[in-house]
Amino acid sequence: MPLTRGMMAFLIVGLGFAALAQQSGSPPSPKSDQTGPSPSPPPSPAPARPQVDESALRYFASQGDTRRVDAEIARLRALYPDWTPPADLSQLVGGGAGGPVSDPEADRLWGLYTENRFSEARAAIAARQSADPQWKPPPDLVAALDVSEARRRLVNASDNNQWRTVLSIATETPALLTCANVDSLWRVAEAFAKTNQTNRARDVYTYLLTNCANPAERLGTLQKALTLLDGQQVTDLLRFERKGGDNPDDFSAIRDELARRRVEKASTDAKLTVSADDLAVVERLAEGETEPGNALLLGYYNYHRKNPEKALTWFKTALDRNGGPKAAEGYALALRELNRFVDAEAFAYEWRDKAPENMQVYLDVATALLSQDPPLKLSPNVVARIIPAVTKARFVNGAQALGWYSYNTDQFRTAREWFEVALSWKADDEPSAYGIALASQRLNDRSRFNAITAQWRSRSQRIADLADGISRDRGTPVTTQPIPQPNPVPAAPARPALTATEPPAVPESSPERSRRVEEFRVAAYDRAVLTQERQLQGSRRVVRSGGSARRACTATRDPSGLAPNAALTLGWCLMELNRPMEAVAAFDQAMRLGSPTVREEAAYGKSLAYLRKDLTGEAAVAAAQAPQTATRRTELSAAILAQRALAAYRDGRWVDVILALGERARIVPEQNDLMLLRGWSYFKLGRLNDAEKIFTAVHRTGFSEEASVGLNAIREITGQLHQY
């Protein structure tokens, strides 16, 4: 019989309801006048306690109702801190030693109370009082009714989210706030939490964990806390776990849940880090269950940590556990991240109708599939099934991707239709307009070209440049927009009616001439690459501090422990060895810790390293990481732009070649090798007059053979008879 289990002090104190605590002990107690917590001697046995009405306790004991006996003891303890329960409750049964004489009427009232028939108990009291105004109900019965009614109201109010009512009942009825009423305590805590007083909610849980003994209720307390407090507050509560004793706590499920939540949070926010322990917990949970939830969590966690292989495995597990659309979404994302675009499209296609998110992933994956550079060889039915999805969703990016895909497969009419469609879905979409302009140019459709460029030139520099024929070298920055993607690939049917492959727009000439022209065009590229590399080497030599470092860097080493100057030296050394990505790491280390001079040097080196890897975007970013001298700024900008032009040339993005070179020419004089690239780009764009001007200029200053090939090719096309 759990009669002797530890009883609680007033929660009121623990809660900081201080002002209200005074109301609590309304039933008069001879000892309530005591000031301070001076310990009183243990009360002597039975006869010395007449001041505390134990009639309820006696009644419940006689009924064998241990739950109410416990509750009554708790209540009396709360009301009379100095009181201790009778050593032998059985003495009380039947009005035993020392107890008041049994009153049948009181027993009847207590009986109603015991059966939760509070209304009838109240009614019986009221009826007897009106019949006998002298009669007074047992004060403990009235108090017990007050508490029970308060508990019922508190439950009702809390069930209906009436939190202020819950809190006012709690403050008015401190006797309710004991370990005999853990459910009420939980509800009070919830009311605090729901009224933005989480610290108070935490205090209630703390009280409970400090004072209440039932292990199930203690664990339940933590579970309640999990739903209402933040992770740190719950973690703080774990210190109340009782390790030893008869009923030790086991809060490991709470710890697991906290770990799971941290991983869950991190699974959608790549900036958050979680401990290996937390990850291990969730992996253990995921491995030991048949539900998909934790596997899904781990899938997204790994996906957002650029670990798509692991992500894919977990998403697969989640799928196998009926993880449904969310798992499928993750699986498709992971495939895409693994650059398995064909698989991703095929998988996402199967799930596209399961949820809006799945359709979005399908559209994204399909767009990525179409946008690969160089373009992928796609089966016509894949392209065909993308079209209705893009059309139904009016997905602008998808329509554009179809446009570029068609453009790059020389289906300019189809391409333009897709750009027109994209523009009709999003009227202010510059890339669509740009696509229309380019495609119209390729189709030699002056009227549409003029119309679209006139409409857009004020809003888009690159469209204005297109309209101006670019030759003015306006030198404005190239906006980073989707760019046309080349290479012959199977036809993309834009719409069912438009599946026929179109004839190329550029006039054909004899295969022999074409071959030779092509050779020279490619040779121009190789020459320019060589020149560019030589220039980059030259830059390096100018700034490198000495040649002796070469040997020092042949072995791979981690730069993170190096001093700034050593890291800088290592960086240049690695550049010498043509290991630019390792050099980047070394330069980074130098930049982290170095003086302004070292930082400038390191940023410069890093920028060059990226240029070596043809990563012009990264190079530009690196160049901006530390202030550079004007000379270096110019040098780096020119190199970056030259690299961009080369990349565009290699990819056949002729317009971008011209734009990049135009920008470069604004800051440094243009070399002949790059001028040739510009000439061939004009040529490929069919802008023969511009090409002719360039080739003519080059012809006069060197590279005359290459320039002559270009001029002859133009002549052949235009039928002119000029001889160069």
Place this chain on the structure above:
Amino acid sequence: MKIISRYLSRSAIFMLFMVGLMAPAGSAPLEQLKITGFVSAADWEAYRTRFIDDSGRVIDNANGNISHSEGQGYGLLLAFAASDRLTFEKIWTFTYTEFLIRDDGLAVWKWDPSATPHVTDRNNATDGDILIAYALAKAGVGWQDQRYTQAAQKLAKAIGKAAIVKNSGFPFLLPGVKGFTQTDRPDGPVVNLSYWIFEAFPVLATLAPEYDWSAVWREGIVLLQQATASRTHLPADWMSIRNRTQPRTAEGFDPEFGYNSLRIPLYLLRAGMADMEWLKTLKQRWITDQEGVAVVNVVTGEIRERLTDQGYMALPAALACALDGTKVPESLKVFEPQFYYPASLYLLSLSLIGEKYPQCL
């Protein structure tokens, strides 16, 4: 009193009301009902055993055996009328623990025994709140019980705070805190004139004098007069008072003088306003034209449903008695309750006759 009041205008009624409030021991033109002692033990026993369970829950047996704040309020008032303190205490205990749980101190209005949690709509119904507060106030005085008086005062203040709002500067009663104001709905505010339990206002005014209950009373009369200026002279149960001088049926409600509004004459009579011209008009309709109590389309005058339960028949009987001294017909003398709502109306009507017009019995 009858001679004076027959000629009273609205404003004069208000003045008398104010006099009544300020000098209750004086001429007392609108004397408060005593209520207690005017429901017989037998009638009460018939009502109590049918509609009130041991927990103190008043059961609307025509409505899926649900309970509501109105029912708890009627139950309390009638238990007081029957001098049944035991049952009053039961109903109060149930009302207190199950209904009076709202953060704003008002009662939730709907309680369903078959639902978990039992409260299925936690909005309030202001007439229920008023009835509960009024019954508690009467019982607190009648039985000298401070608990009742204190609870009545708390509730009266809560009503004043949450349910009395202004429309164009005139205070009126919101039927419920949520869903009826100008911001809650395009045609708001929306009112229900049968929620004006006029007899309660002077009592609540003594408990919560910081609210302008007399202005609420006045506005109820104004709105009733505006609403009965139509061809059929009948107010709709639910009315938009966005334009307060031209009340119209609220959106989404039938343009009906129905189960709600048919209580209005009873409340007017219980509050001592037997002189209202509209009551004569209604008597013409109910009795002279032999239409009886009916659910009527307020626009067309078309009758949708005739209500023949004894409880509804008691309403014209009370009206005829109050206006003409007509005797209560034999068919109404034995109480045969079937359903909670008309049974409540019966006891309210007959107890009124018993207290104020015993000559009609």
